[in-house]
Amino acid sequence: MQLQSMYQDIILDHYRNPHGRGLRDPFEAEVHHVNPTCGDEVTLRVHLDGDTIADVSYEGMGCSISQASVSAMYDLVIGKSVTDALGTGEHFMRLMQSKGDATVAEELEDELEDAVAFAGVSKYPARVKCALMSWMALKDASARALSTTSEAN
């Protein structure tokens, strides 16, 4: 079976015991993203301290890949500047476009930490969108949060 290449233990751990799950206050922006081909959904809030991501809180429903992805993302972006976090998102996007190329995964291992376990997903085009949904939501919410805080200042 090829399944294990996609469903790494790290992914299943994040799925069963998600990190940072639940919607919390305070927050500067909340977004709701869906994956219209399958109905996966995530509601995601971003709380900034200056330009640092102080908290990302979320609720969602969806497959193991989409739910594990948002949990792994939570671990990666808290405490980072918005720019750095979105840079990590770009790396994750590159991993998802790697079509299972192991050299890409090796190269990104330090940057992506647990999230590098999603490399196996890149071999299944139908599932890539599941893994990317939370990162798209973060990008959207961060941009809104930044514009909200800059207006307030």
Add this chain to the structure above:
Amino acid sequence: MTSTVSRPAGAQQVPLPLDVEAIRADFPILTRTVRDDRRLVYLDSGATSQKPRQVLDAERDFYENYNAAPHRGAHQLAEEATGLYEQARAKVAGFIGAAEREVVFTRNSTESINLVAYALSNAASAKEPEFRRYAVGQGDEIVVTEMEHHANLLPWQQLCERTGATLRWLGLTDDGRLDLTDLATVVNERTKLVAVTQQSNILGTINPLGDIVSRAREVGALVLVDGAQSVPHQPVDVTALGADFLVFSGHKMLGPTGVGVLWGRYDVLDALPPFLTGGSMIEVVRMEGSTFMPPPQRFEAGVPMTAQVIGLGAAVDYLQGLGMDKVLAHEEALTGYALASLQAIPGVTVIGPPDTVARGGAISFTVEGIHPHDVGQVLDDLGIAVRVGHHCAWPVVRRYGVPATTRATFYVHTGYDDVDALVDGVREAQRFFGVVPGEVN
């Protein structure tokens, strides 16, 4: 690999009416393997059916020997192409008990429904008085059901937005059937059209169209039946149906993609203005304005999908060769067996009618503790193709409080071995994700 699982007592393998092995030999794609050399178990015919060699041969034969644009040109190829195109129309008409002039070729069911929806709004502004008979406007109502595929929902939502008409709908019961309690109030004197599916693509439910058609007749409303999931799987006769429109897609009934059908009662079709305009559908064209051909040509603008239409004709021949009564009985046997086998697995819930009463061979289910995508992924790894998601019927999954379902659909090449593979695959998914009920992981 999965271990052998004993079948539940309730799951009966009655003899199948169709010779599955002989039929499989007609489908070249069923000889290929998928995912590490596994036999392809294709349980996604509800999304699109596979094509027998006879259909593929008919398309190739057309391109190799007759290719020309039908209904134009005076050369021999054009004559022959026109003849084959119209012969296919006659086959399709015969298949549903209709007159040839009532059969319009479209791209698919979706386009057929849009054709009617746009004709009804175009009617309001038609310069020809005879085209305004069915005009939809403010104060009018369109009725759909909560069970509809998006293709039989969005065109009506949009029609209402364009015209100021109001969209109303019939709800669903907890066991996956239409709730007709409010039929007499929802379908009323303001209703211009009722659009309803004959068989749900997600629940498998076969609807009691007689009640709905009778009520629509009482109030003078048109009835459009979405036959995308029924015409491929059971005998359908438009006279018995009593509706005004029936739509279906070629690609779900062993035919090619890119061809669908709109059947319409002739006097109704004849009172509708065109949807798409251009070549082929005109009578006289002047710079100041033009007149149109009668149906069906009025609704077939441009050079049609000739090879696909001819392929659909071959698909109709193939299905009639098997006999639609047998196709229906075949799928009913498989559905009964699959429902009993799946529901015997702890943690599996069927979304839709639990038995074969007024139900076709589309089985949606959930597996406790595993998201449908993940179920589908494990099945795919075993070579089993199913559909996962909301099946273009998002209000239905919302109604039943699930994010999505896994759906298996059957057809003429499906056998008990395919259903067994599905059932074993679901158990394998439970093992893989560690959610076998009663076991501590």
